[in-house]
Amino acid sequence: MLNEPMLNSPHDCGDCPIRHRAVCARCEPLELQALEEIKYYRSFEAGQTVVWSGDQMDFVASVVSGIASLTQTMEDGRTQMVGLLLPSDFVGRPGREGAAYDVVATTDLVMCCFRKKPFERIMLETPHIAQRLLEMTLDELDAAREWMLVLGRKTAREKIASLLSIIARRDASLKMTGMAGTMVFDLPLTREAMADYLGLTLETVSRQISALKRDGVIHLEGKRHVTIPDLGRLLEEAGDDADGGVMA
Amino acid sequence: MLNEPMLNSPHDCGDCPIRHRAVCARCEPLELQALEEIKYYRSFEAGQTVVWSGDQMDFVASVVSGIASLTQTMEDGRTQMVGLLLPSDFVGRPGREGAAYDVVATTDLVMCCFRKKPFERIMLETPHIAQRLLEMTLDELDAAREWMLVLGRKTAREKIASLLSIIARRDASLKMTGMAGTMVFDLPLTREAMADYLGLTLETVSRQISALKRDGVIHLEGKRHVTIPDLGRLLEEAGDDADGGVMA
DNA sequence: GTTCGCGCTTGATCTGGGTCAAGGATAGCC
DNA sequence: GGCTATCCTTGACCCAGATCAAGCGCGAAC
Numbered sequence: 408m409l410n411e412p413m414l415n416s417p418h419d420c421g422d423c424p425i426r427h428r429a430v431c432a433r434c435e436p437l438e439l440q441a442l443e444e445i446k447y448y449r450s451f452e453a454g455q456t457v458v459w460s461g462d463q464m465d466f467v468a469s470v471v472s473g474i475a476s477l478t479q480t481m482e483d484g485r486t487q488m489v490g491l492l493l494p495s496d497f498v499g500r501p502g503r504e505g506a507a508y509d510v511v512a513t514t515d516l517v518m519c520c521f522r523k524k525p526f527e528r529i530m531l532e533t534p535h536i537a538q539r540l541l542e543m544t545l546d547e548l549d550a551a552r553e554w555m556l557v558l559g560r561k562t563a564r565e566k567i568a569s570l571l572s573i574i575a576r577r578d579a580s581l582k583m584t585g586m587a588g589t590m591v592f593d594l595p596l597t598r599e600a601m602a603d604y605l606g607l608t609l610e611t612v613s614r615q616i617s618a619l620k621r622d623g624v625i626h627l628e629g630k631r632h633v634t635i636p637d638l639g640r641l642l643e644e645a646g647d648d649a650d651g652g653v654m655a
Numbered sequence: 656m657l658n659e660p661m662l663n664s665p666h667d668c669g670d671c672p673i674r675h676r677a678v679c680a681r682c683e684p685l686e687l688q689a690l691e692e693i694k695y696y697r698s699f700e701a702g703q704t705v706v707w708s709g710d711q712m713d714f715v716a717s718v719v720s721g722i723a724s725l726t727q728t729m730e731d732g733r734t735q736m737v738g739l740l741l742p743s744d745f746v747g748r749p750g751r752e753g754a755a756y757d758v759v760a761t762t763d764l765v766m767c768c769f770r771k772k773p774f775e776r777i778m779l780e781t782p783h784i785a786q787r788l789l790e791m792t793l794d795e796l797d798a799a800r801e802w803m804l805v806l807g808r809k810t811a812r813e814k815i816a817s818l819l820s821i822i823a824r825r826d827a828s829l830k831m832t833g834m835a836g837t838m839v840f841d842l843p844l845t846r847e848a849m850a851d852y853l854g855l856t857l858e859t860v861s862r863q864i865s866a867l868k869r870d871g872v873i874h875l876e877g878k879r880h881v882t883i884p885d886l887g888r889l890l891e892e893a894g895d896d897a898d899g900g901v902m903a
Numbered sequence: 904g905t906t907c908g909c910g911c912t913t914g915a916t917c918t919g920g921g922t923c924a925a926g927g928a929t930a931g932c933c
Numbered sequence: 934g935g936c937t938a939t940c941c942t943t944g945a946c947c948c949a950g951a952t953c954a955a956g957c958g959c960g961a962a963c
Contacts, residue, residue, distance in 0.1 A: 929941100
């Protein structure tokens with residue numbers, strides 16, 4: 408039903424060190440020089456906040472390695488993760504002033520940043536960059552809306568299954584046999600981060616993971632290393648036959 | 656914190672009959688002719704489905720009058736509304752094939768449609784249309800993510816308050832006195848539609864509305880005509896002091 | 904008028920997931 | 934080795950919201 412925004416572009420453009428779909432210099436030879444000039448890298452440790460909601464955000468960026476999350480927090484501390492940024496994902500709001508949500512490094516993180524003002528100028532001069540950003544933003548919108556179904560209508564078990572299948576399918580190190588075969592990967596999120604993404608408590612996340620393990624839908628080595636013997640079965644658990652959901 | 660995508664452009668361009676922010680012919684004098692040629696109107700009765708999820712969608716459109724909603728449904732019938740389209744809102748996925756969700760006429764509805772292929776061509780030739788669409792899509796993304804917080808972390812009472820304040824602030828017929836003054840409007844949604852938007856059951860929606868009424872936070876005449884004597888108070892109920900939330 | 908249907912309300916009861924609380928496992932560090 | 938911190942698990946209990954059920958109000962059709 409939905410397309411799969413995060414899946415559709417590993418964007419492997421050879422030795423390009425950046426691999427960001429939107430503005431990869433290698434894919435934009437004409438703009439190479441202009442983009443190179445406004446480009447810089449930033450590193451963050453797990454747990455660090457990249458930008459605070461409402462703060463001025465004078466750059467746009469794409470993830471080089473690691474995972475960042477977009478998070479909203481209420482005054483009383485309730486938080487909801489509204490997006491996961493994996494390598495090659497883009498973050499930024501050309502034409503917008505402040506950040507709309509906290510951007511937090513969930514793992515150690517390297518981002519490739521472009522100063523915003525000149526980036527916007529380049530965008531104006533280079534129509535297909537705006538169009539590519541539009542497509543990516545539409546993908547993110549689809550993913551966000553898919554996630555609204557998860558948050559609003561799925562049970563705890565379905566939520567966990569949805570998240571696991573999404574991570575499994577995006578994980579670069581996945582090992583897959585057959586159409587709905589075995590997948591192996593490491594969870595890049597703590598139970599608490601998963602809870603924040605799923606609108607649950609960390610206790611419920613833990614319990615449901617234990618239940619999936621007990622029922623043989625998944626296997627765990629340690630707390631993070633996951634084996635999914637039958638992805639099709641997991642997708643059924645997710646209440647989501649057609650596709651395994653989408654993320655952003 | 657967040658900007659207010661749906662609020663920021665009543666886009667009153669005089670006698671323009673369309674008033675769609677993205678492609679209003681009056682605001683695009685250069686493209687007037689080209690857009691006029693691919694433009695047509697469609698009317699729907701309340702309850703009709705405009706497009707089904709997955710179907711080919713060979714147009715993009717903006718709402719002229721009435722309300723449409725974007726809805727996702729699981730095989731077992733659970734449904735989640737993922738967007739509300741009010742007059743001047745845009746719907747469509749330039750560069751995308753099928754529809755990602757059902758589009759349903761929630762009230763009687765008139766849409767101004769543009770055939771997709773030629774629209775995409777015009778977009779390619781007219782950079783600032785792509786840029787305007789990008790900005791609108793970013794707004795919708797913000798709204799969707801804001802709604803994720805509502806779905807994932809707010810209580811039933813807060814959800815209702817969030818929805819009411821959003822509708823109140825977007826309603827054209829609103830009557831407002833002072834900064835957080837009295838507002839009067841008609842609910843354009845049934846209890847069931849509200850439930851689908853909020854991830855609740857219609858019974859819970861009904862009960863919470865009754866509770867808000869009992870507590871004097873809102874007044875009701877009949878089942879749809881709402882008076883909010885103190886918007887500030889409602890926003891507190893919404894657990895959302897800074898702003899009243901955003902919608903899409 | 905009566906009847907129907909739909910949208911809505913309200914009550915009674917049940918339950919999934921939250922809350923509170925007590926450990927267990929593992930990694931780093933002295 | 935022991936100590937501490939972090940992350941995770943599990944149990945006991947509770948409550949917000951779901952579910953099941955009955956009935957109301959009101960406009961439309963006859």
